Amino acid sequence: MISRRSFGKALGFGTGAAAVSLAGLGSAQTASAVAGAPLGTPAAHTGFPRLKQVRAGLLDVGHAEAGPAHGPAVICLHGWPYDIHSYVDVAPLLAAQGYRVIVPYLRGHGTTRFRSAGTFRNAQQSAIALDVIALMDALKIEKAVLAGFDWGSRTADIVAALWPERCKALVSVSGYLVTNREANLNPLAAKAEYAWWYQYYFATERGRLAMQDKDLRRGLTRLVWDTVSPTWDFDDATFERTAAAFDNPDYAAIVIHNYRWRLSLTDGERRYDALEKRLAARPVIGVPAITLDAERDPFTAPGDGASYRDRFTGAYEHRTLAGIGHNVPQEAPAAFAQAVIDADHLLGK
Numbered sequence: 001m002i003s004r005r006s007f008g009k010a011l012g013f014g015t016g017a018a019a020v021s022l023a024g025l026g027s028a029q030t031a032s033a034v035a036g037a038p039l040g041t042p043a044a045h046t047g048f049p050r051l052k053q054v055r056a057g058l059l060d061v062g063h064a065e066a067g068p069a070h071g072p073a074v075i076c077l078h079g080w081p082y083d084i085h086s087y088v089d090v091a092p093l094l095a096a097q098g099y100r101v102i103v104p105y106l107r108g109h110g111t112t113r114f115r116s117a118g119t120f121r122n123a124q125q126s127a128i129a130l131d132v133i134a135l136m137d138a139l140k141i142e143k144a145v146l147a148g149f150d151w152g153s154r155t156a157d158i159v160a161a162l163w164p165e166r167c168k169a170l171v172s173v174s175g176y177l178v179t180n181r182e183a184n185l186n187p188l189a190a191k192a193e194y195a196w197w198y199q200y201y202f203a204t205e206r207g208r209l210a211m212q213d214k215d216l217r218r219g220l221t222r223l224v225w226d227t228v229s230p231t232w233d234f235d236d237a238t239f240e241r242t243a244a245a246f247d248n249p250d251y252a253a254i255v256i257h258n259y260r261w262r263l264s265l266t267d268g269e270r271r272y273d274a275l276e277k278r279l280a281a282r283p284v285i286g287v288p289a290i291t292l293d294a295e296r297d298p299f300t301a302p303g304d305g306a307s308y309r310d311r312f313t314g315a316y317e318h319r320t321l322a323g324i325g326h327n328v329p330q331e332a333p334a335a336f337a338q339a340v341i342d343a344d345h346l347l348g349k
Contacts, residue, residue: 045088046241048103053111057134058119062111063104067095072168073141074340075132076103079150080255081221082327083109083245085238086149089333094340102144104135106151108254110245121250123258124268125179126275129158136166147340149173149292149328151258161283162275169343170289171336173328174299175318176308178279181264195298198224202259211252218243229325231296288315288346290339297326315346 048064055061064084074094076087084103091101105112106128108121132155136144145168146156154177160167161178187193193200198220201207210216222239225232245251260266268276289312293300301307305318319339321332329336 045092046237047088048084048091051111054135054138055115056138057131058115059107059131059134060113060115061104061131061135061138062113063102063135064091065103066091066101067099069100071095071098071100072344073136073139073144074099074101074344075136075141075144075146075156076101076329077132077146077148077152077155078103078106078109079148079152079327080258081224081242081246082150082330083242085242085245086327086330087333088330090329090337090340093333093337097341099145099340102135102139102141104132105245105248106155106254107131108248108250110248112248114250120269121253121257122269122272123254124261124272124276125154125158126272126279127268129155129162129275130272132156132159133163133166142166143168145169145171145340145344147171147329147336147343150326153177154179157285158279160285160287160289162278164285164287167287169340169346170285170287171292171339171343172289173292173294174297174301175291175293175305176282176285176311178282179262180280180282181262182280184262185264195228199259199263202256203263203265208252208256211255214247217246217252221246225327228298229296229327229331231323232325232327232331234330282311284311284313286314288343290317290319290343290346292328292336292339293318293320294324294326294328294331295320295322296324297328299326317342317346 048066050065051062052065053060053062076090078084078086084105087103091103094101107123114121128151143166146159148156153172153174156170157172157176157178160170202211210220221243225234225239257266261268291305291312293305304320321328321335324332
């Protein structure tokens with residue numbers, strides 16, 4: 001049995017940057033959480049011991065795996081501009097507690113490849129969510145805890161909402177991120193629009209060309225890291241380990257399509273229309289869920305989760321991570337891992 005007591009005990013020995021007290025993290029629905037690692041502390045891990053490939057749906061999915069093969073499954077989903085290294089410290093913490101941790105490269109990232117050169121390089125939200133279902137089928141995982149941030153939160157939210165029988169529990173940074181394209185047509189306040197500068201840049205031909213150029217792409221993504229994680233003192237090597245995943249031949253196409261599709265500047269595929277219609281209705285999430293807000297993330301909505309609270313109808317907790325920016329699992333790995341364990345046990349409280 002994985003317990004908070006045994007997890008906290010494990011955190012006290014040999015876990016490097018993640019070895020901090022988690023006292024009080026799970027005590028209140030709206031908590032101000034201590035960061036998972038002291039600011040400026042180097043990561044404890046730099047890579048994964050096992051990288052695998054598996055054919056799943058339209059893709060040959062590259063993924064890291066940690067923990068016992070028959071342990072309860074946790075699937076950790078990264079965002080943009082990030083990769084599986086966002087979970088390089090989270091995965092061993094969960095694996096040490098008996099979880100089977102799967103961290104896949106999303107389509108267009110790292111070693112994940114389309115199985116056919118003729119497949120449209122589509123990055124609309126329902127297509128990416130179906131990638132996760134296909135991965136679970138390929139790995140013979142009936143049900144898993146899903147945890148993510150950025151694109152990963154959106155994807156995990158969709159699986160939890162549309163296929164709750166496949167999702168045991170959910171950890172979602174920034175809460176409910178299912179895209180509503182009609183709502184995205186409306187302008188936001190100037191400060192919010194400013195934070196989304198790259199979304200509008202990608203709507204231009206200049207932005208598309210920048211993503212295709214390795215040097216310009218690295219400069220752009222590094223700028224995003226610096227601005228959305230203002231308190232995270234990462235080094236060049238940490239960024240470069242992730243930036244290698246951006247050299248995937250489909251990376252530019254996937255990133256550009258994702259952001260243009262969200263702004264209704266390009267179409268998706270007709271085969272996903274029925275799913276997108278369901279998502280446009282903002283379906284509720286009934287599985288046990290913990291939502292995390294990062295205090296220093298410019299995309300964190302005000303109101304301590306109030307703006308999306310009504311979308312979660314099952315057992316639920318909300319936590320705010322003080323002093324943490326956008327890349328929550330890599331900036332606060334212990335707090336993120338604790339949220340996964342607590343979400344897994346919400347129904348037993």
